[in-house]
Amino acid sequence: AQSVTQLDSQVPVFEEAPVELRCNYSSSVSVYLFWYVQYPNQGLQLLLKYLSGSTLVKGINGFEAEFNKSQTSFHLRKPSVHISDTAEYFCATPRGPGFQKLVFGTGTRLLVSP
Amino acid sequence: NAGVTQTPKFRILKIGQSMTLQCTQDMNHNYMYWYRQDPGMGLKLIYYSVGAGITDKGEVPNGYNVSRSTTEDFPLRLELAAPSQTSVYFCASSKTVLRGTSGANVLTFGAGSRLTVL
Numbered sequence: 001a002q003s004v005t006q007l008d009s010q011v012p013v014f015e016e017a018p019v020e021l022r023c024n025y026s027s028s029v030s031v032y033l034f035w036y037v038q039y040p041n042q043g044l045q046l047l048l049k050y051l052s053g054s055t056l057v058k059g060i061n062g063f064e065a066e067f068n069k070s071q072t073s074f075h076l077r078k079p080s081v082h083i084s085d086t087a088e089y090f091c092a093t094p095r096g097p098g099f100q101k102l103v104f105g106t107g108t109r110l111l112v113s114p
Numbered sequence: 115n116a117g118v119t120q121t122p123k124f125r126i127l128k129i130g131q132s133m134t135l136q137c138t139q140d141m142n143h144n145y146m147y148w149y150r151q152d153p154g155m156g157l158k159l160i161y162y163s164v165g166a167g168i169t170d171k172g173e174v175p176n177g178y179n180v181s182r183s184t185t186e187d188f189p190l191r192l193e194l195a196a197p198s199q200t201s202v203y204f205c206a207s208s209k210t211v212l213r214g215t216s217g218a219n220v221l222t223f224g225a226g227s228r229l230t231v232l
Binding site: 006009030032034036041042043044045046049051052090092094098099100101102103104105106107 | 154156
């Protein structure tokens, strides 16, 4: 079954530095991948998604992700982070009949300090 | 629009008690989900529903029950609460769209319900 693995539980970074949050997926015929973000004490919201087409996907708040089939990866990047980017980030992929069950990785906590 | 509304936001239960977490959405979404979030474990799917009258188990359904009598409401019932059910619970909903289309798997989440079982 399709699944995702997030390799880092926590990533500390200084403000204005670049960041990469890693996500690997298990290979499958059809690959749909998502990044969701959870700000403190809130529910999750969609950051970006890959369905098909261009392997570089742009999302909200300056984030982007690159789908890499040979590496089975979908890493999330931002060239310059802000304090307000402090949050937990989840990689996700659909599974099951109709592919409407979204399964999530274990999450990566991004900690941005001044 | 209110989106997805969960109640209560916080609750403390004693072992063996039962309770219902309420979830309602006003977006006319067919799909609804219950997840639990535990530190370091990400989100685990408990139950989901593809429409009124239809529910199915997710990854961790034991100890929970759901019903879906209307499109809007998807309550989660905990019977005989156990400490292992201490968690943050999220309800979410999404539209019915074809797999691989732009709206597929775009979930709208509620703000969460923090449950502690002592």
